[in-house]
Amino acid sequence: MNANQEAGPVVYLVDDDESLRTALSRLLRAAGHETRSYGSAAEFLLARKLPLRGCLLLDVRIPGGPSGLELHRGLRDQEEMLPVIFITGHGDIPMSVQAIKAGAFDFLPKPVQRETLLATVAAALEHDAARWEAAERRTELGRRLASLSPCEHEVLLRVVAGQPNKQIGAEVGCSERTVKAHRSKVMQKMGATSLAELVHMADDVMAGAAAGSH
Numbered sequence: 001m002n003a004n005q006e007a008g009p010v011v012y013l014v015d016d017d018e019s020l021r022t023a024l025s026r027l028l029r030a031a032g033h034e035t036r037s038y039g040s041a042a043e044f045l046l047a048r049k050l051p052l053r054g055c056l057l058l059d060v061r062i063p064g065g066p067s068g069l070e071l072h073r074g075l076r077d078q079e080e081m082l083p084v085i086f087i088t089g090h091g092d093i094p095m096s097v098q099a100i101k102a103g104a105f106d107f108l109p110k111p112v113q114r115e116t117l118l119a120t121v122a123a124a125l126e127h128d129a130a131r132w133e134a135a136e137r138r139t140e141l142g143r144r145l146a147s148l149s150p151c152e153h154e155v156l157l158r159v160v161a162g163q164p165n166k167q168i169g170a171e172v173g174c175s176e177r178t179v180k181a182h183r184s185k186v187m188q189k190m191g192a193t194s195l196a197e198l199v200h201m202a203d204d205v206m207a208g209a210a211a212g213s214h
Contacts, residue, residue, distance in 0.1 A: 009054035009125050013037040014044045014071070015087070016062050020110075024057065024117070031118050033125075040064060041071040052082045053132065055105065055124035060088035060095065069099065076103055081131060083124040087112055134204075141205045144190050152189070155182040159195070160202040 011033045015021050021037040028035045034054075038044040042065045060068040072084050086099050089110035096107040105124045108116065148156060151172065158168040165179045172179070192198035 008034060009128060010052075011035045011054055011121055011125075012044065012048075012052070012056045012082075014039075014041060014056065014062065014068070015059040016040060016064075017059070027114060027117070028121065031121075033121065041066040041068070044071070050080075052080060053128060055083040055085060055121060055128055057085050057087055057121070060086050060099075061090055069095075069102075072099070072102060072104060083128050085120055085124055138204055138207070141190075141201050144201075145205055147189050148186060152182050152186050155179060156186045156190075156198075156202065159183060159186065160199045 011028050013021050013024055013028075013035060015024075015037075016039050018039065021039070025035045025037055036047075038047065041062055058068040058072065062068055062071075066074065068086060068088075072086075075082065075084070081103075083105035084103070085105050086096075086107045087110055088095075088107075099107050105127065106120050108120060145153070145156075151174070154172050155168055158171065163171075165176045165183065169176045169179045174182075187193075187198060190198060190201055192201060
């Protein structure tokens, strides 16, 4: 996620049925959503500008190129976590289970009821917004963490592990008074107002690092 991100979320539509794309676009725009539609997976891939924000309404079967399931798999392989809502007129339970297990947000049969579609899109957009908010928070926490000196970083690791000042001082080779000073500086630089908040911040940073390593 970077400064090239688009201004707002977009509902992307990929379906070879042009009349359906037109109808869905009108419905979604009437509900206040920005939309972009494509007739094939290839067309979507060529036109997309990363990173993507919003959600993707994707037909399962798209002739003349990668299917919806293949496009979804490819996006996941590229760590593109845009919520994907499959829509299909040929789906069955095993296919829907396969899609959900692969990380799809939802799986809707055609014809899609207006209320169901709008509710599902709204939920997907909310999910994506929360994902971006969490990522931006981890980026900010990472920036704060990088501002710590090596000694402050050592103290942070031991503080969030629940060690008392005396033990921390013995392990890092400084006085208890110095540990208290480092601890105060850590709280200030991290923007934490309590030990509990500092622990949550450390957990967020580690969760982000773990997610980035996969």
